Amino acid sequence: MTDTTLPTGDLPDDHDESYRVAAARSATLEQRISDAPSTFRVLTGDRPTGTLHLGHYFGTLANRVRLQRTGMDVLLVIADYQVITDRDSVGDLRGNVLGIVADYLAAGIDPARATIFTHSAVPALNQLMLPFLSLVTDAELRRNPTIKAEADAAAGRALSGLLLTYPVHQAADILFARANLVPVGRDQLPHLEATRTIARRFNDRYAGGQEVFPVPDALLTQAPLLLGTDGVKMSKSRGNAIELRASADDTARLLKRAKTDTDRTITYDPVARPEVANLLLIAALCTGQDPQHLAATIGTGGAAQLKATVTEAVNEHLRPLRRRRAELTSDPGLLLHVLHEGNARAKALADATLDSVRTLMAMTY
Ligand code: TRP
Numbered sequence: 001m002t003d004t005t006l007p008t009g010d011l012p013d014d015h016d017e018s019y020r021v022a023a024a025r026s027a028t029l030e031q032r033i034s035d036a037p038s039t040f041r042v043l044t045g046d047r048p049t050g051t052l053h054l055g056h057y058f059g060t061l062a063n064r065v066r067l068q069r070t071g072m073d074v075l076l077v078i079a080d081y082q083v084i085t086d087r088d089s090v091g092d093l094r095g096n097v098l099g100i101v102a103d104y105l106a107a108g109i110d111p112a113r114a115t116i117f118t119h120s121a122v123p124a125l126n127q128l129m130l131p132f133l134s135l136v137t138d139a140e141l142r143r144n145p146t147i148k149a150e151a152d153a154a155a156g157r158a159l160s161g162l163l164l165t166y167p168v169h170q171a172a173d174i175l176f177a178r179a180n181l182v183p184v185g186r187d188q189l190p191h192l193e194a195t196r197t198i199a200r201r202f203n204d205r206y207a208g209g210q211e212v213f214p215v216p217d218a219l220l221t222q223a224p225l226l227l228g229t230d231g232v233k234m235s236k237s238r239g240n241a242i243e244l245r246a247s248a249d250d251t252a253r254l255l256k257r258a259k260t261d262t263d264r265t266i267t268y269d270p271v272a273r274p275e276v277a278n279l280l281l282i283a284a285l286c287t288g289q290d291p292q293h294l295a296a297t298i299g300t301g302g303a304a305q306l307k308a309t310v311t312e313a314v315n316e317h318l319r320p321l322r323r324r325r326a327e328l329t330s331d332p333g334l335l336l337h338v339l340h341e342g343n344a345r346a347k348a349l350a351d352a353t354l355d356s357v358r359t360l361m362a363m364t365y
Pocket of ligand 1: 043044046047079082170182184188
């Protein structure tokens with residue numbers, strides 16, 4: 001999930017194989033994307049537990065904007081029902097949802113082309129979960145490695161029924177739109193596998209094998225995993241994240257506190273010096289330079305100069321995005337309007353899908 005995503009290395013070994021398959025497949029998909037972008041419909045999304053940060057930006061947002069620019073249909077779910085999978089309080093849900101809409105638009109998602117919507121506004125999507133739940137076994141749900149890892153992270157707290165079943169809900173997110181391309185990080189691969197299984201089983205059981213639901217592909221994002229300023233995976237809940245909406249001063253303050261090491265000579269060595277390497281990587285991503293080259297230009301300037309370089313790079317790179325974001329949030333009606341339009345589009349699609357599902361299931365009265 002967005003905030004609690006596990007470092008990719010934490011997934012059990014038996015999923016390395018499915019990762020390798022998906023990675024190889026992603027390369028083929030990239031070729032097809034450049035040959036025939038209009039044959040794809042993308043669906044992906046975020047859990048609104050906070051606003052988006054630099055990790056999201058380089059990890060997924062930039063990629064979504066790239067896909068949108070090829071001309072393909074892009075749907076983005078702000079997964080509000082996923083917020084309550086593992087917590088009792090939704091926090092400032094409305095603020096987080098609108099904040100994410102602002103992040104999307106500021107990053108370059110075009111509201112006239114893309115469909116941005118929330119679960120809770122699309123009843124037919126949620127209703128699809130019922131037939132879909134009938135297509136999986138409880139053992140399959142319990143075997144899902146991401147769910148297992150999340151259950152372990154809950155440290156003995158009881159697992160909600162929604163946590164156990166949210167991969168099926170996520171299948172409904174994807175299948176209601178008949179999306180065939182799902183850009184995700186590695187931790188989401190088990191959910192994509194579940195979605196593929198559900199699509200196949202539905203097609204076999206209710207449609208004589210016809211592709212009522214296309215079997216979607218994961219598109220693995222190539223982007224590197226960014227660490228936060230404390231050297232652990234960037235995540236809002238750890239307070240180590242550079243938020244897209246942060247001011248230049250907040251960014252400078254956060255980066256000043258970033259963990260480094262005592263070696264004054266800056267080198268790019270992700271294994272021996274992960275924190276320093278991560279800061280170099282952030283600066284490199286922001287400036288389009290090579291991290292080794294950046295390290296060489298800082299040379300013996302030490303952590304202080306490294307931090308100054310990263311701060312400047314991040315603030316420069318995000319300046320236009322932040323300016324657009326500030327404009328967007330200054331008009332309170334605008335973000336809601338974008339969301340209402342997206343919700344209406346998603347609702348129409350979901351209603352049509354649910355209608356054909358009901359017909360195939362003989363539930364027409
Ligand atoms: N679980 C995803 C995450 O935390 C967010 C998400 C919800 C999603 N629905 C989706 C991603 C459908 C891809 C497709 O990152």
